Amino acid sequence: MDLVKHTGGCHCGAVRFEVWNSPDLHVFHCNCSICTKKQNHHFIVPKNRFTLLQGLENLTTYTFNTHVAKHTFCKTCGVQSFYTPRSNPDGYGIAPHCLDPGTVHSVTVENFCGEKWEESMQVHETIRDMSKPEENQPTVI
Numbered sequence: 001m002d003l004v005k006h007t008g009g010c011h012c013g014a015v016r017f018e019v020w021n022s023p024d025l026h027v028f029h030c031n032c033s034i035c036t037k038k039q040n041h042h043f044i045v046p047k048n049r050f051t052l053l054q055g056l057e058n059l060t061t062y063t064f065n066t067h068v069a070k071h072t073f074c075k076t077c078g079v080q081s082f083y084t085p086r087s088n089p090d091g092y093g094i095a096p097h098c099l100d101p102g103t104v105h106s107v108t109v110e111n112f113c114g115e116k117w118e119e120s121m122q123v124h125e126t127i128r129d130m131s132k133p134e135e136n137q138p139t140v141i
Helices: 033-038 114-123 127-131
Strands: 002-009 016-021 024-030 041-046 050-054 059-062 071-074 091-094 106-112
Touching (some): 050 091
Parallel strands (some): 024 106
Antiparallel strands (some): 016 050, 059 071
């Protein structure tokens, strides 16, 4: 898999990040209670492929239920451009609509039944591995 550097951030610009990922995004559309309310579509990356460039002091976090997911958002504009998902607490969920234009070639959307989270996680074959760093580092372009 070839990786490109995507940059992005919140609406007001206080929070900025970069993330290395394929230009062809695999995005999850989850129907759990919070993802439905926020229309949270995201792709998952390992922590070592994400860098917060600015805005740490402008982030706040919301948790609920198991408190594993960390829903981080900008205190100024309220946009969640990334978060720590319950499915992958060792990685980040990145909002593709918060990426700067020019680096995404395609987007494939997969529905995930967050209403039945435990059952869905047991049957999903790859979601837990999406936040694991690859042993053979992908090519960076």
